[in-house]
Amino acid sequence: MPELPEVETVRRGLDGLVSGQKITALRIDYNRMIKSDLTTFKNNLINQTIHEVNRRGKYLLFELGEQTLISHLRMEGKWLSYLSTDIPDNKHFHGFFDLSNGQTLVYQDVRKFGTMELVRTDKLADFFADKRIGPEPTETDFNLRTFQHQLSGSQKKIKPYLLDQSLVAGLGNIYVDEVLWLAKIHPSEIARHLSAKKVAELRGAVIHILEKAVKYGGSTIRSYKNALGLDGTMQDYLQVYGKTGQPCARCGTPIEKYKLAGRGTHFCPKCQKLKKV
């Protein structure tokens, strides 16, 4: 469940549940999801107080003071909360964090792609710089001039470029298709073929779509159980993702789907035309 709006929705739910709570015990049943040293991870987390839960791009940040627990949900990671004495059996529960208020924070991940690691808080900026995570998709952080400069110098196709997180943080496969539909840009368009005006519209669409999705609590698509904070309704407002064959809301042309850089890609063949080369 992991694009920025879903992660932000989880963050808000978690923050209220765990802020001020101390981790009194923890158990990890799937060691490979811990990217930093496992022994250090356990030793350094125990007895730590979670001051707040923040977010950067699609990463959740549990602020512990000197250290920060970074959690990435990847495809199917979820955080759940149970009374410590009442945790159901589930073969996809991989991490258990007992809190001082009698609750246990449980990490569930069907596909086991999600990751956790503990980093020194003063190294957080380096962590995201190393991963080339771009600015947050906000009016203040997401600079138009920088964006235009990056696109004007690139031969990359716009959708895969937007997905690599370096231009702007937080877009995933659902919202990138929505953004390109809104901005009327073909997903395979070459970045430097976009006019300055188009790039400005694209930036506006990124900010608008992600803000709207956060407002509606993200999208709940293939999620079965409603994980923490995942009762989103943004799926009711999607225009192209999962709408193959249905009429475009703007022009009525059936939405098409093709594969681009390994990802299912939805677009309107009339509204989103490739530029003639």
Added chain:
DNA sequence: CGGGATGTTGAGCA
């Protein structure tokens, strides 16, 4: 049953 697809990312290779 076989094959393909799924809200992600990073490694390996031409």
Added chain:
DNA sequence: GTGCTCAACATCCC
């Protein structure tokens, strides 16, 4: 640097 394929893993849907 860039672009592609695959891999991590489990489940669902033809």
